[in-house]
Structure formats: C-alpha cells, structure tokens
Amino acid sequence: MTETLFCYCCRVHHEKTLMRLFPTRQGHRWRCLRSIEAASRTRRERDDFGRQQSEINRESARRAAENSHHLRQVQHL
Numbered sequence: 001m002t003e004t005l006f007c008y009c010c011r012v013h014h015e016k017t018l019m020r021l022f023p024t025r026q027g028h029r030w031r032c033l034r035s036i037e038a039a040s041r042t043r044r045e046r047d048d049f050g051r052q053q054s055e056i057n058r059e060s061a062r063r064a065a066e067n068s069h070h071l072r073q074v075q076h077l
Contacts, residue, residue, distance in 0.1 A: 009035040010053055012060070 004013040008029045022031035038049035 005030045007032040007035060011057060 003016045005016050005019045006013050007019065008024075009031050014032045018032050018034070019030045020033060020036060021028045022036065035049075035053075038046060041049070
C-alpha cells in the first residue's frame with residue numbers, strides 16, 4: 001500500500017513522494033509540490049489554481065454526500 005500524507009493546502013491526501021514539509025506560523029506542515037509550485041507563480045495563476053482546487057474540493061464533497069445518501073437509502077431497505 002502506498003503511504004500518503006494530508007496536504008493542508010489542498011486538503012486531500014497525496015503520495016508521500018509528492019509532499020514536502022513546509023514552514024508555517026503554526027509550525028511545519030505537509031504540503032504537496034503542486035501547491036508549492038503554484039504559490040511561486042503570478043497572482044493570476046495562483047488565483048486560477050485556487051479556483052481549480054476549490055472546484056475539485058466541491059466535487060469531492062458532492063460525491064461524498066451523494067454516496068452517503070445512497071448508503072443510507074440502502075440500509076433502510
């Protein structure tokens with residue numbers, strides 16, 4: 001099984017090889033290379049990355065809610 005770590009920026013799990021410890025005011029946290037690279041780009045590119053990540057997170061939450069609703073329906077049968 002591949003070991004994964006939680007990225008505090010994306011709020012998802014990534015393979016450990018794609019993660020780096022990143023210094024924050026609260027201490028070091030795991031952050032994926034994709035988000036670190038996006039932070040070093042222009043403001044417009046960073047904003048685009050943020051919008052894209054927000055859409056990914058919304059879709060993930062929608063699928064989780066849909067699956068949860070489906071499981072509750074199946075349990076009541």
